[in-house]
Amino acid sequence: MxxxxxxxxxxxxxxxxxxxxxxxxxxxxxxxxxxxxxxxxxxxxxxxxxxxxxxxxxxxxxxxxxxxxxxxxxxxxxxxxxxxxxxxxxxxxxxxxxxxxxxxxxxxxxxxxxxxxxxxxxxxxxxxxxxxxxxxxxxxxxxxxxxxxxxxxxxxxxxxxxxxxxxxxxxxxxxxxxxxxxxxxxxxxxxxxxxxxxxxxxxxxxxxxxxxxxxxxxxxxxxxxxxxxxxxxxxxxxxxxxxxxxxxxxxxxxxxxxxxxxxxxxxxxxxxxxNMITINGQKMGKSLGNFITLEQFFTGNHESLDQAYSPMTIRFFILSAHYRGTVDFSNDALKAAEKGLERLMNGIGDMERIQPSKESDATTQALVKDFARKCYEAMNDDLMTPLVISNLFEACKLINTIIDHKASISAEDLDKLKSTLNLFAFDLLGLKSEKGDNNDAREEAFGKVVDMVLELRDKAKADKDWTTSDKIRDELAADGFEVKDTKDGVTWKLNK
The missing domain is CATH 3.40.50.620 (HUPs)
Structure with a gap:
């Protein structure tokens, strides 16, 4: 307290x-x-x-x-x-x-x-x-x-x-x-x-x-x-x-x-x-004919919806605006929320790929030190969740910078970063990753197949078979996979 x-x-x-x-x-x-x-x-x-x-x-x-x-x-x-x-x-x-x-x-x-x-x-x-x-x-x-x-x-x-x-x-x-x-x-x-x-x-x-x-x-x-x-x-x-x-x-x-x-x-x-949720500036309601149930959002089964939107996308969409401000529904706004949530979850997940250094550089040390303070200040200012989310994205930007070896972070600062991200994203904002919610085994098998393909690419590179190596990389990229070669090995993620 x-x-x-x-x-x-x-x-x-x-x-x-x-x-x-x-x-x-x-x-x-x-x-x-x-x-x-x-x-x-x-x-x-x-x-x-x-x-x-x-x-x-x-x-x-x-x-x-x-x-x-x-x-x-x-x-x-x-x-x-x-x-x-x-x-x-x-x-x-x-x-x-x-x-x-x-x-x-x-x-x-x-x-x-x-x-x-x-x-x-x-x-x-x-x-x-x-x-x-x-x-x-x-x-x-x-x-x-x-x-x-x-x-x-x-x-x-x-x-x-x-x-x-x-x-x-x-x-x-x-x-x-x-x-x-x-x-x-x-x-x-x-x-x-x-x-x-x-x-x-x-x-x-x-x-x-x-x-x-x-x-x-x-x-x-x-x-x-x-x-x-x-x-x-x-x-x-x-x-x-x-x-x-x-x-x-x-x-x-x-x-x-x-x-x-x-x-x-x-x-x-x-x-x-x-405040209210509106559609084209009007309050959502049955009498106005702009009524959409949560189940319809989750299934996409409504004429006003371009697609289905997951429960966490809806939660992220609502938290992206301050609770006292109006939120105007649109498919574009929900799609932006969907991409923003995915980016945040990917950033938090990417922390597991970081190999800590002996010490943090000065910029990283300052960012980690201020991260928790800025999040608390936002929450203490009448639950300013959009600003909390903005701070979480800044942390994810730091994570990408560290992964790209343009910054370094110590094990102690990495633990602080993880702890603060998990606290505000999951415990306080109540977000959660939806990957594998329906079929964890399928997700795990999918990852193993991609890893196997990348092992074949590594073998081709070791054999100096650059044609096969480049072909595997290009085919994966065409299917939406982002493959990165780092000094710590190969990493990948699937972009929607």
């Missing part, structure tokens, strides 16, 4: 030194997926963003309790008051139990996260498993006078809350603007104010998923689950709450209001939000 980590707090709109409430313990809550469809690229970005934070905090020596929820009920349309529950709607269409739908897509989400090398959270609570806690939250808000009952439903009284506190502190919106821009929806005559949001909804006859409550058989409003589960597992005050920027309003704004209305003060110290 010797490093000073700066993180951008959406609430204060500035970078702040991270100081946990109860160091070395850290409580972190991140809004997870709504499991009514296949995970898509938009799910990948927050998962990877907060995976990086989770990894780095643990590396700094903190004991992190990372809670990432699963929304499997109560997630209504965007106004969070009207419309069908998405899981229920799908269940009716497919004639399945709603929990079958939820479990199926939860499994799909977990599989995608595993492929992306996203670490599982400490706790992964489901909304349906915490109905009692959500009812208790509603009771507390009612008892404190910030909610009211209407026809069996409970609504949060935004106007009354705003008189005593301030509604809109996270998003920067004021209540007048919110009311003026609120949609007039059928059934909202139950509410005192257009901006009021549901804490508990009375179930209509066709609503499958319902629970008994003091007010009606119904279900909790979308915003309740995170407040209730965050409090249950992290306490009334915890350090970090994260999610996508699209959740700032209304979801996280409503969470703040619920917390203050129920306990008198805010629960969360740092609010963190990753």
């Amino acid at each position: 010797g490093q000073t980590l700066l993180i951008y707090n959406t609430l204060t709109r500035q970078k702040e030194v991270f100081k946990p409430l109860h160091a070395p313990n850290v409580g972190m809550y991140v809004c997870g997926p709504t499991v009514y469809g296949d995970p898509h690229l938009g799910h990948a970005r927050p998962a990877i963003t907060f995976d990086i934070l989770f990894r780095y905090l643990k590396h700094l020596g903190y004991k992190v309790r990372y809670v990432r929820n699963i929304t499997d009920v109560g997630h209504l349309e965007h106004d969070a008051d009207e419309g069908d529950d998405k899981i229920e709607k799908k269940a009716r269409l497919e004639q399945l139990e709603p929990m079958e739908i939820a479990q199926y897509y939860t499994n799909r989400y977990h599989k995608a996260m595993e492929l992306l090398n996203v670490l599982p959270p400490s706790i992964e609570p489901q909304a349906t498993g915490h109905i009692i806690e959500q009812e208790q939250l509603v009771k507390q808000i009612l008892a404190n006078g910030y909610a009211y009952e209407s026809n069996g439903s409970i609504y949060f009284d935004v106007e009354k809350y705003n008189r005593d506190h301030t509604y809109g502190i996270l998003s920067g919106r004021n209540l007048t603007d919110i009311i003026n821009h609120s949609r007039n929806l059928a059934g909202t005559e139950e509410k005192h104010n257009q901006a009021d949001f549901a804490l508990w909804k009375k179930a209509r006859p066709e609503h499958i998923m319902r629970w008994p409550s003091p007010w009606s058989d119904g279900f909790p409003g979308w915003h309740c689950e995170c407040t209730a589960m965050g409090k249950k597992y992290l306490g009334s005050h915890f350090d970090i709450h994260g999610g996508g920027m699209d959740l700032v309003f209304p979801h996280h704004e409503c969470e703040i209001a619920q917390a203050v209305a129920s306990q008198g003060d805010q629960m969360v110290r740092y609010w963190m939000h990753n």
Whole structure:
């Protein structure tokens, strides 16, 4: 914990030194997926963003309790008051139990996260498993006078809350603007104010998923689950709450209001939000017809894709931009990420070919000495992963210079270089080599065949059969192999 980590707090709109409430313990809550469809690229970005934070905090020596929820009920349309529950709607269409739908897509989400090398959270609570806690939250808000009952439903009284506190502190919106821009929806005559949001909804006859409550058989409003589960597992005050920027309003704004209305003060110290992934400048989403699932990326089975892209290519693509900046999807950008990842993995792998010298030259010694410091500085500056990647490429450039015998490195400095590369590329950025993932035996056999061909070339050179030697080299080059003759022997790699 010797490093000073700066993180951008959406609430204060500035970078702040991270100081946990109860160091070395850290409580972190991140809004997870709504499991009514296949995970898509938009799910990948927050998962990877907060995976990086989770990894780095643990590396700094903190004991992190990372809670990432699963929304499997109560997630209504965007106004969070009207419309069908998405899981229920799908269940009716497919004639399945709603929990079958939820479990199926939860499994799909977990599989995608595993492929992306996203670490599982400490706790992964489901909304349906915490109905009692959500009812208790509603009771507390009612008892404190910030909610009211209407026809069996409970609504949060935004106007009354705003008189005593301030509604809109996270998003920067004021209540007048919110009311003026609120949609007039059928059934909202139950509410005192257009901006009021549901804490508990009375179930209509066709609503499958319902629970008994003091007010009606119904279900909790979308915003309740995170407040209730965050409090249950992290306490009334915890350090970090994260999610996508699209959740700032209304979801996280409503969470703040619920917390203050129920306990008198805010629960969360740092609010963190990753930005969106766009296609041609538009947010990726089903309604815009530009929706691409992670499985489609992995298989290439989508009309907008030129080819399949591996999970690590997707991860590298996301980490190549700062988490608070937008990432615009294009095949060119993904192909560049694919080549960049390959170059990085090849550079790290090439370290094994280095024969250390007795001592490092002055330039190498300085680069190795500064390498770890520059990587830490980038991570400590609000998780500046693009700069970390840039530093990793600088290290790979040094590796190539050493292999080409234009620089020298001592065994001690080589160990430092390896250690830092492995730490930041694999342990903290969560990258991994995908070579041989599907068939290690085939990869090994492939390498042996190439080595055998190069042995034949060495024999031809020893016999001064330059024609055969050159022919083998040229044929390999034509097939994409880069062959280098060095004083330490022959090396090769396959370029895509």
